[in-house]
Structure formats: structure tokens, C-alpha cells
Amino acid sequence: MIIASKKPIEEIIQEITPYSRILILGCNECVTVCEAGGKKEVEVLASALRIFCLSQGIEKTIGEHTLERQCDHEYLEEIRNMVDDYDAIVSLACGVGVQFAAEKYLTMPLLPGVNTVCLGANEDRGLWTERCQACGSCVLARTGGICPVSRCAKRVLNGPCGGSTNGKCEISKDTDCAWQLIIDRLKALDKMDDYEAVAPVKDWSKDRAGGPRTVTREDVKI
Amino acid sequence: MQDTSTKEAFEPRIIGFCCKFCAYAAADLAGSMRISYPASVKIIQVPCTGRIDMIHILKSLEDGADGVMIAGCLEGECHFLQGNFKARSRVEAVRRILAQIGMEPDRVAMFNLSSAMGPKFAEITAQMTDRIRQLGPSPVAAAGKKSRDAA
């Protein structure tokens, strides 16, 4: 799923300064699961902002609402009748949701309430870690199911680099060396011969390098 | 700005979330032992402090409480094993939010005690009342009062 982290409240307070009626808009999907922008986080942020306004003698209306998804037209329609009561929306969805809402409500300022971090997994309670960079051409079949693009700090496709020490990356002792993981897995799969196959120069045109990407499915189109 | 005399006079309104297995029972015990404790603490019984969410603490402050205390079992003695640890980390999270929005984090505090500690209950409520008295009334409560007066 998409992993996001909460923005510092000070930053949100800065952003909402010019507006007096603000809707905090949550999303029930990824950001709910990673506890950054679901209904609960909307409540907490809205309450904190109200306490801030009351204690500083600032008059603002802070509203709350959470949508099933912010990356779908039909769910975003749900707030059509509500938006006139506000002069800005703080969206706690990922960057996709913020932009989709912005496209839908052309004259409504949309402010992000979270930082969208990565595509990741819930590795442990309170710990989310990156697993994919959506490079557009998956190499996992050849790397023992461990991704060198997202998990190697240098996205080395023929690794490990010289900085791998005790299975950890040179950038931090807390970061696993992706290539150590790949080798461990290839060994477990009895596929170490795969290691010696050279990964060719990668086609990054399917990555962000190729410009904004689209997926078109004629069979699904109406 | 308040002088000390008004601080003395100020009677804080404190919400006390008390676990039914320990702090709430300790409050009961204090009562039967005829130990008086400050009337400033309004007790809300919870099945476990692990039930308390950040929003409960924030809502209390938003609605005008001058302070919030969470009283759970001694560490390692939670009936639900980890409830009081969860509560502690949520209390810490709320305190961080308060710091970010310019409010004194000390308005929110966590205490641990057992059901047998009646006198201790009286002690922590007195301590909390004293602390909030030092901090003065919550600016939120003041703003709420102003708007009520205006109405």
C-alpha cells in the first residue's frame, strides 16, 4: 500500500493561516491502514487545531469528513454539497488523493496534511517499510523476490556494492543490504547460479524518467 | 497575567481517566479510608487505560478541561497485559501535539498505581491539581467562557 507520514502540526497551522473555514478530509484506504490519514487521524488533527485556535483566540471553523477513497471520482462527489461551507481543505490522503480532490474542486485550495513516503508494507506494529518504487518493469523474478530498485540505496542491479557490511547498507546500520537479502534468498532457493547472470542496462523509460505514466485497459473501458 | 493569589483561588477542572482495576478502586478505597482528595478531578472509569485514545484526551482539553490525568495499573500488572503501556505512549503522543500547538504538555499526565493504594490516589490527584494550578486555567477554557459570556 501507499505509506504516508503525518505532517508536523506546525506546518499545517502555517498553511491554513489565510483561511477561516477548513475541512479536514480523511481517506479510508492506505492512509487509514498506515495510521496517517484515516478517520481517527482526522479527529485528532481537527481537535488539535481547534484547541490551538481556541487557546490563541483565533476564530476558525474546523470541519471533519472522511471519504471511502480520495483517488476515485465517485467518492469525491460525496463532498460536492459540503465544500461551499469551507474555504480550504486539508487532505490527509496520499498525494494522489490531494491532487484528485484539487482537480475536482478547481477553486478550492487543497493542502496536504501528510507526506506521502513510499509503497511499502506494515513490517511490524508502528513500522512501515518500503518495498517497491513502481519502476514499471519488475525485476523480482531475477532477484529472488527482493527488489534492488527500492531497497538498495544505489538501486544497484548487479550488487552488492562495496559498502555492504555485516548484511547492512553503508548508509545506515539499521538498513538491510538489499543484495545480502537477495543472496540469502537465492541460496535458500538453491538458485545461486542466477546471481552470476548480469543484469543488463535497465530501461528506465517505464520509470518516472519516462514522464507521467498511464495504464490503459481497452477491455475495461466503457 | 495572573498573580499567585488568583492561582491559589483558581479551582482547576481535571478529567481523570481511571482504570477500573486499579486507580478507580484506589479512589474507592481512599473514600472508605476517609482520605480526602481534591474535588477538582472528575473521574471517568475506563475498563483499562488501553481503551483511552488520543482523541479522548484531546476532546477533554478542547471542551475546556484544564488538565487530563490517566491513571492505570502498575507497569507489568495490567489486566490486559499491555494496556497501560499503550496508554503511556498515547499520552506521550498527545503531549507532543500540545507542544506543537503551543500548549503546556504538562496539562496531560500518566500515573500508575494499584487498587490497594488509596493514599497514593489522594496524593497523585493533589499533585496534579497543584501542577495545573501552577499552569493556570487552560486558555481554551478561557476562550470558551468568553464566547459563552458573549452569547
Place this chain on the structure above:
Amino acid sequence: MSKYVSSSRLERILKAGHLGVTSECGPPRGSDAEEVTKKGLLIKDYVDAVNVTDNQTAMTRMSSLAACIHLKLLGIEPVLQMVTRDRNRVALQSDILGAASFDISNMLCLSGDHQSFGDCARGQNVHDLDSMQLVQTVRHMRDEGKFLGGDDIKRPPKIFVGAAANPFADPFEIRIPRLAKKIACGAEFIQTQCIYNIDKFKEWMRRASDRGLTEKVFIMAGMTPMKSVGMAKYMKNKVPGMDVPDEIIQRLAGVEKKHQAQEGIQICVEHIQELKEVPGIAGFHIMAIEWEEKVPEIVEKSGLYPRPDM
């Protein structure tokens, strides 16, 4: 057809079976070329070629290519180091051609230290290619006379291609397969990471030799003299992928502080002398970091002077 792929003197010396000697020179953090040329002239007669580092430890410095040109113009043979961290395949190919236009004929392909170690920790890294793919790229440009995009190159670059190897990085069991991969990609010479753990290095060499890799590539052992016990401890604890045995630290700690530098040189010379006898060793890459003036002494004491005139 010539048996040489380039006009590199290093290539001729290695192919003639002599022990090659290279050193390195870090470009300055400023635009004064004299800092490079001074270092170069200091060691000119004691080495066959001088590596010029490419923004090492991710600190912004004078461009490696520009520094190489300064050396080349003084008649010093440079080894152009190129990392894949900062440039994409357009820039890398373009710089390769730029180097070839000055007849810079040695190149070392590296991935580069992560930018978080340097002065631009908040910058992007590129890593369009990795170091092995860069080796392939140079070989493709040289041998096929083509760009990666497929177009013909007018006057393809004649460059002797090298890669780095760290015999000590983890996991140890893939060190040899990894070397084999670099050779398969087209590396013609290898300069290793600094060697302090001689036994482990010999084991690595033995395994390389068992796989026939020493027949296919010239392995130059990386040597860095220790200036002090503090440096030894720093190398052991702070530099990624470095293996400094405790006895080195103890030996340095055992002498007075003012004699530690000399002891460090002595250790380096002893190591070179020991490794000269190891089958498959093609030469030495002496990296005296900000201590270039000591290179002549090390080369002489190790019996590697004078350099063959080729």
C-alpha cells in the same frame, strides 16, 4: 591488429608481465589546478598511472575529467575514475568521449559512495547505470564503436577498462562470483579496496585463481599506509567494507605517536613485499590519502622502483 586496446602505458606494462604501480590523487575542493599537478609531479616517476577520484566520499570537488586533463598535459598518465552516482548514461558516455578526445586511456568504473556521506546529503543520486553496466558501456563504445542507443561513434574511445573489487565486503562467499561478473562485463584490470587483512586477501586471491579469474584480469592490490593508530581505528570502525585486523592497530599503538606514521609506511611496505609473491597479483594501487609525498618512499622500499620504461 595491435594486442593493445588502448594507448595506455598501464596496459602495456601489465600485459608485459611487469608488476604495475598506480597511485591516486584527489582533485581539490576548488579551481586551482596546481593542487592536482603538484601531487601528480611528486609521484610521476614512481607510478605508471595516477587514478583521479570522482568526487570521492560524495564531497563536491573539481571534476575528475578536468583534473585528468591537467595531468595528461604534464605527461602523467591518468586513470579516470567515474562513479554512476552523479551522472546518467548521457553524461557518462559524453564524458567518456571527452576523456578519449584527450587520449585519456584508462578508466575505473565505480558506483560511488552514497551521497549521504558528502556535502550534498540532501541531493538526488542518479544510478542510471551501476558500475558493472558502466564497464559494459565503455566496452560497448570501444569494441562495437557504438553508443548505448545504437548509433555509430566516430573515433570510438580507446580506453583500458578497470573496475574495483572489495575482497572484504560482505557476503564473503559472493566476492569471487562478483569478481567473475565484473570480468564477464568486460573489466580488464581490477584495483582492490585497501588491504590490511593479508590472510583473508590471500584466500580471496586463491579462490580467484582457482576459478581462473587471475588469467582473465589484472588484479592490482590496493594499499593505503596508516598515518596513525587513530586512522587505523577510524578505518576499522567507520569506513564501510573495510577490514582492519586488531594486530595492525596494536602494532601502531605499540610505537610512540611521532613514529606511528613511519610504522604505518613500514607495514605497508611489508604487505607489498609479501603480496608480490602471491600468484595472480599484477601490481599495486597505492592510495596514500592526502599523503602523496610518501608514495615514492613506499615504491622504492618495496622494490618497485624504477618503473619500466614502456
